[in-house]
Amino acid sequence: MSFSSAAANSPTTNSSQPTSAAVTLSHVSKIFGRFAALRDVSAEFAAGKLHAILGDNGAGKTTLLRAMVGLSQPTRGTISLLGNADLRAATAEIGYMAHPTLLYEEMSGMENLRYFAALYGIRDHQPCERAISAVGLDPALTRRVGQYSQGMRQRLSLARALVHDPKILFLDEPFSNVDVVSAREMVHVLAQMRDLGKTIFIVTHQAALLEGVADEFVCMAAGQISARARELPSSLERGAPPARTTL
């Protein structure tokens, strides 16, 4: 697999940041019975950048994300986060958001965040309020999450991922079922996070939302990374898979 983009040394908005690798994958494969979701993936992802991961269903995007977060053990190969080969050591620096909300339906937004913040050792309510406000929700809302709209749930789930100020964010389809306005707001928030030095991985089908914001677009197909580009290839804007470059 090769890089079809220009060299990674081009100046970015974070030119002062050293581009050390946030996540390194080495020959990672994940096999479920007869199906190989990831096939010998090796890659380095620079810190302080927003990486958009694109691809069709079944390409392995979610599996890749779950492997990087430590929820899924690779069948082969190793992954290291922030230089740690043991993913459990880096848990405090990771924020994760997935398609299920990972929230308790029976509690309000603040209650959910207070609880999950506690898991990271945060006792005050201020980080929770900040996180909820950052995603455009009202911290004082006492409505239970079960009664939220889908867009609100996604935003609260993002807040949950942010509450402990992690260095790396892993987001799986954060914009699905979210109205365009909310989605754009979320993108704005994420761009701000990236500017603050966080590394962000976003798996999405809506590549157009991240145009101009993402530092790179990583295309996956059939369990491998097929292309990495700084610009969104026009073929992708229509959602079609990219032409296969050398592997």
Add this chain to the structure above:
Amino acid sequence: MRRTFVILAVVTLGLLTYALYEGMVAAPTEQTMGEVQRIFYYHVPSAITAFTLFLINFAVSIIYLARRNQKADALAVSTAEVGVVFCTVVLVTGPLWARPVWGIWWTWDARLTSTLLLWLIYISYLILRRYSTSGQTPVIAAVLAVFGFLDVPFVYLANRLFRTQHPQPVYFGGPGSGADPRMTYALLLNMAAFFCFAALVVWLRFRLERARQDFEETQALEALLQPDARSPR
């Protein structure tokens, strides 16, 4: 390997035949119980074999939890399955022996209850293995095996106080124990025969499990090299 297996098979067959003869014909008839007592030569060795197999299962499960070694898991499932079979033999021969001799089919004494419980625990282990949907079935099963085996001493202790109706063991403990040396010979012979037989069957099951594991690995490797038909090219 193959030659060792054949040799073991032949030895087992020989031992079993000889032991059958010794147990059923050559050994003297017991004074009080009569011919029925000969079940003893199957009941006791089965019990010891079953327990040994479960002990191996326990050890191998711990090894699996520590090292995630595939061979350990293959041995775990093999010993559990064969152990359950031998345990069933104990539970069937027990009542068959007890009924003519003491007039009752069953009694809740320490040893019988422990055996029944072992049987229940390892059946639940096998069911868990079959019904598990995760890719980490061996891990969960190994955890259950640890719990199950640790339970056994408690069962034994609990029952020793509760009731004691098993006859004074002929060979272990108690005054006036001991028996005709030909009986001892028949018993030891049957124990050797059963051990060899158990080893043989476990070996076969182990090979089967390893073959299944290898097959899965091959499938996995193939999947790595060729994408699934439904993935886009």
Add this chain to the structure above:
Amino acid sequence: MSLGEITRVSLAKDLRLEWRSKDAINSMLFFALLVVVIFSFSFDPTAEESRHIAGGIVWVAFLFAAVVALNQTWARELRNQVLDAYRVSPAPANALFISKAVGNFIFVAVLEALMAPLFMVFYNLRSIGPAYQLVVVAVLATWALVANGTFFAAMSIRTRSREVMLPLILFPISIPALLAMVSATTAILTGEGAYRFWVVLLVVYDVVFTTVCLLLFETVLHAE
């Protein structure tokens, strides 16, 4: 935050949620009442006999009620894959286990506190031995059921027929504890028998199995 603090926070959350929805407790309460009534119909002994068998009947009834509670242990967490959030956090897995086990203990203890007087009424029971001993046995016995039960509920999460799998793997392993709790209760009610031995057995059982649960819970939580 330490293990203790996270445990406390998790337990508080569970109790608060249970108080709000009264999901598990309502169904359990009614189920427990039904069990008491059915058993009372099925076993209708004289006052003298009842002392000898009440221990067994009561604990079997509590066991079935406890299983209903235990099956609910992880229901809320499974709804939105909340366990994934737990797995990616630095929080120690044992905090989750202890908080769930203690929560279950409280629920089942409440059940027992409500069912016991009913049994005493239906069976015209009066204990010959000191009643405080019954409380000691109840505490030890309930913990034995609930600790293993919470653990096995987590193990059965990724199995087919989850609700059947839990009792299926829990019952065989709980039998020595069950024997001990029944015998201890009968010894107290009738005033005869080796009460002390059974209590010691329960204590040892609790210690051994709680330790094993604590050692292995992280493995089970992170099994995919």
